[in-house]
Amino acid sequence: QQQVKQSPQSLIVQKGGISIINCAYENTAFDYFPWYQQFPGKGPALLIAIRPDVSEKKEGRFTISFNKSAKQFSLHIMDSQPGDSATYFCAALKSNYQLIWGAGTKLIIKP
């Protein structure tokens, strides 16, 4: 019940295309859902986050879509660029401030 399931494990998208990464959770007590971006040799860094009282949040080319009834949320990267190539992690916050992490998606944007 504490898991966050992330898919796909890896994704290749052409430059200019839309990258979509999906996550699902079971614990309805989660109330904060961040996405982290990790470049090789670096630690993960917060990209965008959403709370379940809204269905969508957009920051530039990055959008989180949230479906509370289905307990799913997804990251959409519009007009994907080679610089977006990284590993993306979804996460959900547990009540004692412990993040529960997805397994990660390695995204490659082909020029």
Added chain:
Amino acid sequence: DAGVIQSPRHEVTEMGQEVTLRCKPISGHDYLFWYRQTMMRGLELLIYFNNNVPIDDSGMPEDRFSAKMPNASFSTLKIQPSEPRDSAVYFCASRQNPGKDTEAFFGQGTRLTVV
């Protein structure tokens, strides 16, 4: 602030040796987390502290692993004795309290290789 600072960045050691990883969290952050990242298992939470007190160490894989936080500005993760399967990147992260949606800031990580 310089962010979360980890040292060393790289560590190569022989099996059986003691390894100590160090972390300086961001000043004012009350939570400190130690993670391990591998290709096979992804990002695993090992242990976290709140106000220097260990809260949950259920992710620590074995008794060979120990972590301390003697003060608000310093934490160590020790592996004794080290084994080749401990090879991974170890991250330290910190975050503020209160506020559920405050960001966790990660260090650059320590890449540990045990030969």
